[in-house]
Amino acid sequence: MNDRTRRFETAALPHLPAAYNLARWLLRDDQQAEDAVQEAYLRAFRFFDDLRGGDARPWLLGIVRNACYDTMRQSRHLADQVEFDEFRDAGTEDAGIGAAQRDGGDPAAAWEQRALGRRIDAAIEALAPPFREVIVLREMEDMSYEEIARIAGIPVGTVMSRLSRARALLRNALQEEAPPDKPGAHRDATH
Numbered sequence: 001m002n003d004r005t006r007r008f009e010t011a012a013l014p015h016l017p018a019a020y021n022l023a024r025w026l027l028r029d030d031q032q033a034e035d036a037v038q039e040a041y042l043r044a045f046r047f048f049d050d051l052r053g054g055d056a057r058p059w060l061l062g063i064v065r066n067a068c069y070d071t072m073r074q075s076r077h078l079a080d081q082v083e084f085d086e087f088r089d090a091g092t093e094d095a096g097i098g099a100a101q102r103d104g105g106d107p108a109a110a111w112e113q114r115a116l117g118r119r120i121d122a123a124i125e126a127l128a129p130p131f132r133e134v135i136v137l138r139e140m141e142d143m144s145y146e147e148i149a150r151i152a153g154i155p156v157g158t159v160m161s162r163l164s165r166a167r168a169l170l171r172n173a174l175q176e177e178a179p180p181d182k183p184g185a186h187r188d189a190t191h
Contacts, residue, residue, distance in 0.1 A: 004048065004049075007048070008044070008045050008048045011048075011051070011060075012044055012045075012048075012056055012060055015056065015057050015060050015061070016037070016041075018057065018061060018141050019037050019040060019041070019060060019061060019064045020033060020034070020037050021136065021141065022061055022064050022065065022068070022133065022136055022141065023036045023037050023064055023067070023068050025124065025125075025132055025133070025136040025140075026068040026069075026072070026129055026132060026133055027068055027071060027072065032071055032075075033068075035071070036067040036068045036070075036071050037067070039067045040060070040063045040064040040066070040067040043063050043067065044059075044060055044063050047063075057143075058143070058150045058151050059150075061137070061141075061143075061151045062150060062151040062153070065151055065152060068129075069129070072129065119174060120170070120174065123169075123173040124136070124170065126173060127166055127170070130162055131162055131165060131166035131169060132166070133151075133152060134152070134166055135163070135167070137151060137152075138163055145159045145160060145163075148163075
């Protein structure tokens, strides 16, 4: 193994889980995600000498993103444009999708937590790819707005707008699917 290969492995392999996570969420298919990540790592190795700076993660995830979009284009699953409505999408409420606290040892609470996780996953999968990618990169991979902008090749303001809209779409989807309240779970404000 030569020095270049060792440097590439040191820079790129730690980000393999994040690369697969992004590909899996974008493509919604395990096999296609594996293929896209493999293609992306081959591209990254080919162009490794072009990497400038110390952090390979945004550079590598940008290549993974492009490989996923290439796959979607080939499969004709990519929506052409993302509709933007200035009034609807101007909300400033920040509603991240952080994990809820787990109740230790309570089977009912554990079941509810798993059910909520499945609902959140389904809501994320239903998002258009440009919204899905910013949610995955920000909320699951904990990337900064600047890193997401670099990965997606869009301005930071567009990242913020897409993230806001994605969160609003998730809120709406989860509210529409919310299970009915348990009997006696809410109180009448007059009592």
